[in-house]
Amino acid sequence: MSPNTTQRFRSPLAALFMAFASIYVPDFSIQAVVRAEPALRQQAVALVDGCPPLEKVVAVNQAAARAGLDLGMTKSQAMQFRSIATRSRSCKQEQAAHAALLDVGWSVSPRVEDTAADSIVVDLTGLASLFGSNEEIANLLAQRASDLGLIVHVTVSSNLEVALHAARGFPGITVIPPGDESQRLAALPVQVFSPPLDIIETLERWGVRTCEALAKLPVLDLSERLGQQGVRLHQWSRGASLRSMILAEPKLCFEEEITLEYAVEELEPLAFLLGRLLDQLCARLSARSLSACAIHLRFDLDASCDHEFLPPQTPTRRLDKKSYEKLLTLPVPTRDSKMLLKLLRLHLQSDPPSAPRVMQEGLFLPSVPDPEKLELTIVRLANLVGNSQVGSPRLIDSHRPDAFQVCRIFPRCDAPQIHQKDGRQKSIGVLGKRGPVTAFRVFRPSPRAKVTLREGCPVHISFSGMHGEVTAASGPWRTSGEWWREDAWHREEWDVEIHRPSVSSANTIENAPSAGPQKGVYRIYYDVVGQAWFVAGMYD
Amino acid sequence: MAVNVAALRFQVETALAGRVPAPFAHRSIQVETAPFNIAEIDQLTGGLPHGGLTEISGPFSSGRATLLLSALASRTAHAHVCALVDGRDTFDPYSAEAAGVKLERLLWVRCRNIDQCLQATDLLLQGGGFGLIALDLSLLSPKMVRYVPLNVWFRFRRAVENTSTILLLLDQESSAGSCASLVLRLGLESCRWATPQTQRTLFSTNSCACLFGGSQLHAELAHSRVKSATWDHKAQSFTRMNATNHVANFRTRTMWRDFRETVIETK
Numbered sequence: 047m048s049p050n051t052t053q054r055f056r057s058p059l060a061a062l063f064m065a066f067a068s069i070y071v072p073d074f075s076i077q078a079v080v081r082a083e084p085a086l087r088q089q090a091v092a093l094v095d096g097c098p099p100l101e102k103v104v105a106v107n108q109a110a111a112r113a114g115l116d117l118g119m120t121k122s123q124a125m126q127f128r129s130i131a132t133r134s135r136s137c138k139q140e141q142a143a144h145a146a147l148l149d150v151g152w153s154v155s156p157r158v159e160d161t162a163a164d165s166i167v168v169d170l171t172g173l174a175s176l177f178g179s180n181e182e183i184a185n186l187l188a189q190r191a192s193d194l195g196l197i198v199h200v201t202v203s204s205n206l207e208v209a210l211h212a213a214r215g216f217p218g219i220t221v222i223p224p225g226d227e228s229q230r231l232a233a234l235p236v237q238v239f240s241p242p243l244d245i246i247e248t249l250e251r252w253g254v255r256t257c258e259a260l261a262k263l264p265v266l267d268l269s270e271r272l273g274q275q276g277v278r279l280h281q282w283s284r285g286a287s288l289r290s291m292i293l294a295e296p297k298l299c300f301e302e303e304i305t306l307e308y309a310v311e312e313l314e315p316l317a318f319l320l321g322r323l324l325d326q327l328c329a330r331l332s333a334r335s336l337s338a339c340a341i342h343l344r345f346d347l348d349a350s351c352d353h354e355f356l357p358p359q360t361p362t363r364r365l366d367k368k369s370y371e372k373l374l375t376l377p378v379p380t381r382d383s384k385m386l387l388k389l390l391r392l393h394l395q396s397d398p399p400s401a402p403r404v405m406q407e408g409l410f411l412p413s414v415p416d417p418e419k420l421e422l423t424i425v426r427l428a429n430l431v432g433n434s435q436v437g438s439p440r441l442i443d444s445h446r447p448d449a450f451q452v453c454r455i456f457p458r459c460d461a462p463q464i465h466q467k468d469g470r471q472k473s474i475g476v477l478g479k480r481g482p483v484t485a486f487r488v489f490r491p492s493p494r495a496k497v498t499l500r501e502g503c504p505v506h507i508s509f510s511g512m513h514g515e516v517t518a519a520s521g522p523w524r525t526s527g528e529w530w531r532e533d534a535w536h537r538e539e540w541d542v543e544i545h546r547p548s549v550s551s552a553n554t555i556e557n558a559p560s561a562g563p564q565k566g567v568y569r570i571y572y573d574v575v576g577q578a579w580f581v582a583g584m585y586d
Numbered sequence: 587m588a589v590n591v592a593a594l595r596f597q598v599e600t601a602l603a604g605r606v607p608a609p610f611a612h613r614s615i616q617v618e619t620a621p622f623n624i625a626e627i628d629q630l631t632g633g634l635p636h637g638g639l640t641e642i643s644g645p646f647s648s649g650r651a652t653l654l655l656s657a658l659a660s661r662t663a664h665a666h667v668c669a670l671v672d673g674r675d676t677f678d679p680y681s682a683e684a685a686g687v688k689l690e691r692l693l694w695v696r697c698r699n700i701d702q703c704l705q706a707t708d709l710l711l712q713g714g715g716f717g718l719i720a721l722d723l724s725l726l727s728p729k730m731v732r733y734v735p736l737n738v739w740f741r742f743r744r745a746v747e748n749t750s751t752i753l754l755l756l757d758q759e760s761s762a763g764s765c766a767s768l769v770l771r772l773g774l775e776s777c778r779w780a781t782p783q784t785q786r787t788l789f790s791t792n793s794c795a796c797l798f799g800g801s802q803l804h805a806e807l808a809h810s811r812v813k814s815a816t817w818d819h820k821a822q823s824f825t826r827m828n829a830t831n832h833v834a835n836f837r838t839r840t841m842w843r844d845f846r847e848t849v850i851e852t853k
Contacts, residue, residue, distance in 0.1 A: 412750075414667045415715030423713035427695055430705055435696040439679040439689050450679045455667075455693050482624050483685040484800050484838040485651035487676035487725070518779055520796040541798040543777045565774050566647040567798060583678065585801070585840075586651035586724070 065170040065180050066206045066291075069187055070199040070213035071147060074164035075105040078143035079133050081195035082304050082322070086131055094121045095135040104135055138303040145301065146194040146330055152296050153190055153333040154183060159206075160294040165213065167206055169291060184219045194329050203227060207287040214238040227285025232258035239282050245272055257283040298336070302326050313394060321387045328383040337379035341386065343393075345370040372397070424455070445527050446535060447582065448488050484585050486569070492580035495570055504542055507570065509581050514546035514566075522572070536574040539582065543567050617767075617812045620718075620752060622653060623660040623686075626836040627805055631768055634718070634752045635812040638767030639743045641755045648772040649803040650724050650756045651681075652838050657718060657754060659686035666717020669693040671706045674725040684841035700730055704738060711745040711753070719746075720754040728759040739765035760808065769809035775802040775835065800839040807832045 071077055075093050080086045090109035094101040101121040110130050124132050144163050151158035154177060157169035170183055177183045184200040191198040203209035203222040208231060212220055215234035222230045234257050236249055248271075254260050260283040268276040281287040302323040310316045331338060346369050374393060380386065397418075415423070427436045437452035495509035504516050521540030528534045546564045567585040572578070595610060602609050619633030634640050634657060642650050654670075659682075661668050668691060670677060675696040683689060695710075697703045700723065707721050723731050739755075739762040746753045755762055760769050778799040 412664060412666050412717060413715060414665075415713055419713050419715065423709050424693070426709050427706055430709070431695060431697055431702050435675075437694065438692055439677070439682070439694050441679055441683060441689070448678070452694065452696075455690070481800070481837045481839045482652050482656045483681065484840045485649075485655045485685065486678045486681040487651055488678045490675050518777065520779065520798050543779075543798075564645055565777070566645075567777055567801065583676070584646060585798070586647050586649065 064204050065202055066204070066209045067168045067170050067180070067184055067187060067200055067202045068161075068206075068209035068213035069147065069150060069166050069168065069191065070201075070210075071143070071164040071191075071196050072199060072217075073105060073107050074143065075135055075140060076107045077196055078140040079136060080107075081143055081146070081326070082136075082139050083133075084195065084322075086133075090115070090127070090130040092124045092127075092130050092132050093135045094124060094132055101134075134305075134307070136305050138305060142302050142326075143196065145297070146326070147191070147196060147198075148294060148297075149300075149330045149333050150187055150191045150194060150196070150198075153335075154187060156296065157291060158294050158296075159291045161210060165210060166294075167210060167291060170202065181219065181221050184221065188219055190333050194333065195326065205285055205287070206289060206291060207282055208285045211238045211282060214240075228257075228261060228283075231283060231285055232256065232261070236260055236279070236283070239279055241275065241279055245275060245279070248272065296334075300327050300330050300338070313391070313398075316394070317387065317391050320390055321383065324383040324386050324390075328381045328386070331381040337381045338386070339376055339379045341374045341376070341390070343370075343372045343374065343390065420455070445525065447525070447537070448490070486583050487586050488583040489581055492571075492582055495579040495581050497570065497572075497579040504540055504570065507542065507544060507568075507579075507581075512546060514544035516542045517545045517565075518543040526574075534575070537571040538574065539569060539571040541567065541569055541585075618750070619812070620657070620664075621660050623656045624653070624836055626834040627653065627656075627770075630805060630807055630832075630834040631770060631810065632812070634754065635767045636750045636752055637747050638812060639739065639746065639753045639755060639762055639765055640768040640770070641757070641760055641762045641766040642770045642772060643757050643760045643808075644772030645758060645774070647774045647777075647801065649774070649801065649805075649836075649838060650772055651722075652685075652803075653770075653772070654720055654722065654754065654756060655682055655685035655687055657752070658682065658692065658720065659688075661717040661752070662686075662688035662691040664717070665691070667691050667693065667715065668718040668720070669695065669710045669716050671695045671697060671703050671710070671719070671721045673697055673700065673703045673721070673723045676725055677722070681841065700726055700734065704734065707742065707753075708745075711742060711751070714749065714751070716751050718752040718754060720756065723755070723757045726757070728757065728761075731757050731761045732759070734761065736763060736765070739763070743767075766809065767811045769807075771806040771808050773804050773806075775804050777801050778837070797842060798840055800837055802835065802837055804833060804835045807834075 076091050079093060080091060090113050091107050092103050092110045092115050093105040095104040096102050099121075103115060103117055103119045103121070103124050106115050106117065110127075113127055113130055115124060115127055115130055121132065124130060140163060147164075147166055148158060148160060151166045151168040155168050155170065155173060157171075159167040159169075161167055168187070170180055173183055174180075177186055180202045184202050188198055188200050199213045199217055199220075201209045201213040201216055201220040201222065203212060204224040205227050208222060208227040211234070212222060212230060215231075215238045220230075235255055236257060237246065238257075241249075249255070249260070254263065260279060263280065265277060265280050268280055272279070278287070304319055304323060306319075310319065327338070372393070374389065376386075376389070424436055434452060438455035440451050440453050442449040442451055493510045495507055497504045498506035503519055506515055507513065519540050519542045521542075522538035523540070524536075524538050526534070526536035529536075544566050546566065569582040569585070571580055571582050573580060599609060617638065618636045620636065621628050621633045622631070642653055644650050658668050658670070663686065670692060672694060675698070677694060677696075679689060682692070693710075693716075695706045697706055703721060703723060703726075707719060710716060710719050742753055743765045755766070760766075760771070762769075778801065780797040780799050
């Protein structure tokens with residue numbers, strides 16, 4: 047606040063006059079960037095815009111201007127100033143800053159005019175009983191703007207146009223009493239009206255630089271030379287222009303966005319950035335006395351990055367438009383940024399961002415389970431039977447019997463291997479000639495068996511409550527390996543056909559369907575290390 | 587009697603004329619089927635019905651797992667994702683790969699008891715999107731499987747209805763009853779050894795001549811409520827089948843048989 051420009055309303059009647067507060071954000075583009083990156087607040091900042099490599103400086107703050115940086119310089123020239131931070135201009139951040147500016151206005155009054163990206167006008171009529179005098183309201187507006195990361199000029203006047211133009215010219219908080227408009231505007235340069243460049247040049251040639259000089263010009267002559275634009279400028283300079291407010295519609299959707307020049311690959315830095323955005327959002331919500339009932343999260347994914355903080359082989363498909371969107375509905379409306387951040391972190395940990403997923407890639411390809419549903423199903427199954435008991439089997443390149451591992455399943459939409467209308471006929475024709483492969487069932491763990499040998503061949507076997515005569519056998523097939531390890535194996539395997547005359551009821555693995563004679567083909571082995579017979583499994 | 591039946595039939599048809607077009611016409615449900623990839627079984631059954639429960643029962647070594655692997659191989663070859671609920675953790679990935687199952691498309695759930703099996707199947711059916719869900723209760727006691735309430739099978743059948751999922755149940759004795767769209771009984775006829783037992787001079791000869799070569803199996807179509815496209819052109823309906831048409835025999839081969847034949851041909 048500048049004390050020399052501040053003047054209080056002392057008369058109670060003054061409150062009855064209409065009053066408008068104009069809020070102006072100087073160096074708006076710069077402040078929009080600084081708002082998303084508060085560390086730049088004390089630094090000299092330059093914004094560049096344009097297509098690389100022809101990027102040029104489009105905005106500088108006062109510190110950068112003092113350092114000698116001018117508008118129109120190239121990015122490479124700007125980067126030669128080591129003390130100046132160079133950032134790209136961000137339209138999204140400017141939109142967010144403008145939305146925050148509107149929120150400042152709506153925090154005190156529902157009557158707000160969205161005049162320009164860097165200016166709004168708030169109708170203060172009738173607010174005295176709520177917030178006090180106009181000066182106090184102006185202070186409140188400046189404070190709330192500061193809370194949202196914006197340093198603003200606030201001017202209060204009974205004339206909307208005067209308030210608007212004076213805010214561009216006077217820093218801090220200014221209250222212009224009714225009747226003093228032309229007097230207060232007198233010292234301001236004509237550039238506060240943002241006239242076209244040719245009119246500025248014309249006025250410059252005439253020696254007209256201030257509003258006072260402009261107001262003294264005869265309006266008819268000005269009209270002849272500058273047209274209606276000149277007449278309008280003349281009215282503004284005298285503080286005599288009157289118009290009604292164009293009210294803006296309050297929005298209930300709050301957006302904050304940050305664009306980074308580098309990819310974030312880990313959750314911690316991402317959470318830091320999210321925390322900053324959530325702080326800004328919650329400040330805006332607080333200013334409007336609102337709470338969030340849902341959060342819509344959106345990430346643009348970097349094409350060149352593999353997103354290593356995601357689990358490898360995540361069941362995702364990359365699309366041309368790489369973005370991740372998620373809607374989090376909150377159980378209770380809140381504006382607690384810490385709680386919201388914690389929720390987001392938990393969500394991102396459980397469901398890391400990835401490119402959009404598709405269920406069916408081709409019209410003629412079979413659909414696969416929805417990856418999200420499948421993940422959920424697998425988690426539930428793991429909870430039921432254990433983590434290591436669910437997954438896709440993978441063979442291990444080893445001679446060890448029953449060597450495999452269980453991995454996560456990642457279904458993909460690949461083309462089927464049989465491409466014809468009647469796949470059945472082809473499959474029958476191809477596979478039917480050779481016959482199906484005899485399946486083998488592995489008993490885990492292998493039950494111990496009692497085997498009677500005759501001339502080195504098994505002739506009778508009993509295991510797990512079952513016993514039978516061996517009617518045919520093949521073996522021994524010796525296998526051993528990994529002798530250097532404690533769990534080395536050394537086996538003599540036999541394939542035996544067993545004729546079972548009867549089945550006892552007290553069996554564990556074997557659960558015969560009937561008590562009648564049954565046949566079965568089993569694989570048994572003699573563990574040379576453990577000196578015992580076991581049943582490896584059954585052909586079925 | 588025949589005249590009475592014809593008269594009764596005419597009377598019924600006359601009474602229902604205009605309301606029911608053909609009251610005595612046999613109407614089977616036309617459903618899409620998937621092949622087992624075993625010619626004899628496909629001709630017998632017409633394939634695995636989509637959106638239905640198929641039950642395969644039989645004693646040990648009767649080829650239930652062989653049929654399961656064939657069905658899995660067929661479905662995974664068509665790029666479907668399949669799930670296997672293994673009641674006794676006896677699934678052999680090596681056999682499966684030899685049978686042509688794409689293991690990366692198979693979700694294997696290794697259960698310890700029947701409760702886990704039923705709950706896991708429930709979860710998989712709720713998840714949806716699977717081409718085939720197999721519930722293997724082959725090595726569980728038939729008594730235990732019989733204790734499963736019938737409404738469980740009804741619920742499973744309802745869950746897969748109007749979907750492209752095939753629900754396959756393997757057990758020793760048929761237990762799903764009328765809930766199953768297709769019931770197949772398997773049995774072991776004989777085992778094939780590379781050399782007949784009578785011709786072997788030395789029982790323990792360790793050579794290719796002693797290898798177990800496969801099994802001769804027979805399958806019986808116990809019940810079928812579906813009429814597949816394949817079946818349609820083979821016969822008019824299931825009701826007109828002869829008893830012999832319900833049975834098919836087929837052979838299986840061991841995974842090393844091809845290798846042995848290759849070795850013999852090379853020699």
